[in-house]
Amino acid sequence: xxxxxxxxxxxxxxxxxxxxxxxxxxxxxxxxxxxxxxxxxxxxxxxxxxxxxxxxxxxxxxxxxxxxxxxxxxxxxxxxxxxxxxxxxxxxxxxxxxxxxxxxxxxxxxxxxxxxxxxxxxxxxxxxxxxxxxxxxxxxxxxxxxxxxxxxxxxxxxxxxxxxxxxxxxxxxxxxxxxxxxxxxxxxxxxxxxxxxxxxxxxxxxxxxxxxxxxxxxxxxxxxxxxxxxxxxxxxxxxxxxxxxxxxxxxxxxxxxxxxxxxxxxxxxxxxxxxxxxxxxxxxxxxxxxxxxxxxxxxxxxxxxxxxxxxxxxxxxxxxxxxxxxxxxxxxxxxxxxxxxxxxxxxxxxxxxxxxxxxxxxxxxxxxxxxxxxxxxxxxxxxxxxxxxxxxxxxxxxx
Numbered sequence: 530x531x532x533x534x535x536x537x538x539x540x541x542x543x544x545x546x547x548x549x550x551x552x553x554x555x556x557x558x559x560x561x562x563x564x565x566x567x568x569x570x571x572x573x574x575x576x577x578x579x580x581x582x583x584x585x586x587x588x589x590x591x592x593x594x595x596x597x598x599x600x601x602x603x604x605x606x607x608x609x610x611x612x613x614x615x616x617x618x619x620x621x622x623x624x625x626x627x628x629x630x631x632x633x634x635x636x637x638x639x640x641x642x643x644x645x646x647x648x649x650x651x652x653x654x655x656x657x658x659x660x661x662x663x664x665x666x667x668x669x670x671x672x673x674x675x676x677x678x679x680x681x682x683x684x685x686x687x688x689x690x691x692x693x694x695x696x697x698x699x700x701x702x703x704x705x706x707x708x709x710x711x712x713x714x715x716x717x718x719x720x721x722x723x724x725x726x727x728x729x730x731x732x733x734x735x736x737x738x739x740x741x742x743x744x745x746x747x748x749x750x751x752x753x754x755x756x757x758x759x760x761x762x763x764x765x766x767x768x769x770x771x772x773x774x775x776x777x778x779x780x781x782x783x784x785x786x787x788x789x790x791x792x793x794x795x796x797x798x799x800x801x802x803x804x805x806x807x808x809x810x811x812x813x814x815x816x817x818x819x820x821x822x823x824x825x826x827x828x829x830x831x832x833x834x835x836x837x838x839x840x841x842x843x844x845x846x847x848x849x850x851x852x853x854x855x856x857x858x859x860x861x862x863x864x865x866x867x868x869x870x871x872x873x874x875x876x877x878x879x880x881x882x883x884x885x886x887x888x889x890x891x892x893x894x895x896x897x898x899x900x901x902x903x904x905x906x907x908x909x910x911x912x913x914x915x916x917x918x919x920x921x922x923x924x925x926x927x928x
Contacts, residue, residue, distance in 0.1 A: 530567060531609030533616065537725060537790045537890045538564070538608075544798055545887070546589055548572070548756075549628035549791040550579060550724075551611060552620070558914035559626055559906075560605075563592050564791060568604040569611050575601050577915045579792070580631035580850045583749055583756075589794045615726035615790075616892060627722035627788040628758055629747070629853050630911065634786055636716040636743075636762055636855035637837050657767075681831055682709035711832055711840050714776060716762060716855060717786035720911065721904050725891060729763055729881065730784035730898030737767035737874050741858045742811040742825050742883040744804060746834060747792050749851045752842040754801055754834065756794040759809065759883050759891040761787040762855045766874075783898040788853065789891045799887060801834060809885045811860055816878035823860040830856065 530542070539545045547564040553571075561572045561579055575595050576582035585591050595601035606623050614622035723729065731738050745760040762780070769779035793799060809825040834856065841854055862873035875895045884890040 531612075533613045534567065534608045537612055537616070537892065539793065539889045540886050542566075542889075546592060546794040546796050546799075547791040548579065548582065548592060548794060549789070550626040550630065551606065551623050552626055553605075554621075554623060556914075556918060558918070559630065559911070562605075563596060563602065564608055565596055567608045569606040569608055570596055570602040571605040572602050573918065577918065578630045578911075579628060583747065583851060588755060589796045592794065612725070612790075615724065618726050618728070618894070625725045625790055627724040627786075628790070628792045629722065629788060631719060631850035632747070633715065633719060633848050633850070633852040634717040634722055634788075634855075635841050635852050636714055636780070637832075637840075637857045638712040638714065657770075681707045681711070707831075711837055713837070713841050714780070717781055719850075720907055722786040722788045722853075723784050723893070724788060725790040725893075727787065727893060728784055728896040728901040729761060729787050729893040730782055730901050731763070731875050731877070731895060732765070732782045732898040735765040735767055735779075737770075737872070738763070738765045739862050739873055739875065740764070740811060740813065740860075740881045740883070741855075742809050742823065742860055743855045743858050744807060744809060744825070744827055744885075744888075745788060746838065746854045746856060747851070748838060748842065748848070748854055750847070750849050752838060754795075754838060756792045757804055757888060758788055758792045758853070759790075759885060759888050760853075760855050761881060761883055761891065761893060762858070763787070783904060784896070784901045785898065787891060787893050790889050793888055803887060805834070807885050807887060809883060812882045812884075813875075814880045814882075815866075815876055817876065819866060819876075821862060821864055821866075821873060823862065825859045827856070829859055 530538070535542075538547070543566070549562055549564065550559045551562045551569060552558070553560045561576050561582055563570045563572055572582065572592070572595060575591070576585070582588055582592070611623050611625060615624040729740075741762040741764045743760045743762050745758045746754050747756040747758065748754050763782075763785045765779040768775050795801065805828060807827045809827065811821075811823040811825065813819075813821040837854060837856055841852065842848060864873055865871055866873045877896055879895040880892065881895065882890055882892045
């Protein structure tokens with residue numbers, strides 16, 4: 530396998546069943562693909578969208594069969610070429626897109642105690658990074674280490690809530706962190722996420738922000754988790770810190786949702802249980818030589834995957850095209866980048882790498898949301914493209 534491909538594919542790529550989307554220059558639109566070794570297979574004859582593919586009764590086996598059947602798939606591109614173009618941000622060559630299409634992009638917040646405490650600090654600071662160190666010490670002294678062992682929604686959590694209210698320290702973030710109901714919100718519109726190598730956006734109105742490396746579950750319309758990918762749930766700490774009611778402004782901006790590099794489908798050797806112990810590593814390399822490293826240990830999540838999925842999908846809410854679910858992050862950067870006590874914030878040009886053993890690496894470069902390519906390929910364009918790709922009926926022969 531080429532160095533470029535090896536740098537972004539899972540460590541056990543030879544055993545992994547990987548699907549995604551490639552922008553096809555010949556047809557002028559996105560193709561559903563499977564990546565197997567050094568070949569990228571076009572699955573357009575099998576399914577026009579990733580959503581359609583995942584709704585098949587046994588998507589994993591269907592893809593495996595298609596890779597052996599020239600009537601269902603064909604090797605169109607070299608993996609190394611597609612990955613290299615993606616990492617270079619070269620849209621004049623076939624390149625990877627976000628590996629979902631019609632799925633709604635949902636996200637869970639405050640699913641790890643460490644990040645929950647940082648959200649409390651943001652709120653107490655009212656979005657002012659200069660007060661973070663002082664508030665971190667105050668909140669840390671008040672909460673101690675005991676809250677980390679509290680099971681959300683339990684009697685112990687209710688007692689912790691009572692004590693914190695009495696101390697004047699209760700927060701809406703603690704409510705979703707240890708209360709009975711998790712936070713679930715819509716992160717981004719359908720088709721707006723960016724993929725491997727694309728720019729990720731920080732809007733001009735934010736001066737305190739950070740990446741959020743997350744495991745993203747891929748769920749069908751029936752609520753079945755069929756695979757996973759990596760995601761960057763870009764976070765504007767100053768905006769959300771001013772008010773949780775600004776969550777939409779903090780989370781949904783141009784190029785603020787990154788997914789990829791590919792979806793890994795569950796099969797005999799890779800299951801939901803595999804992901805319960807996944808370690809997701811973060812590295813930020815700045816244009817100034819600065820480096821930040823972090824880790825999101827999924828095993829420390831405070832709510833099981835099944836609870837997060839059930840809070841999103843059920844009798845109360847359906848997703849006929851499926852959904853992608855960011856599961857939250859343990860990572861909350863406190864390392865100073867510039868002035869002491871100011872913590873971390875992005876600079877344009879930062880290269881963010883999110884990596885895990887079983888899912889590969891998602892690499893993106895930070896830019897201004899206002900200056901990155903605008904989102905222009907929406908549902909009308911996708912439906913028009915799919916209609917144009919349908920085989921045309923043969924002309925009736927003359928008599």
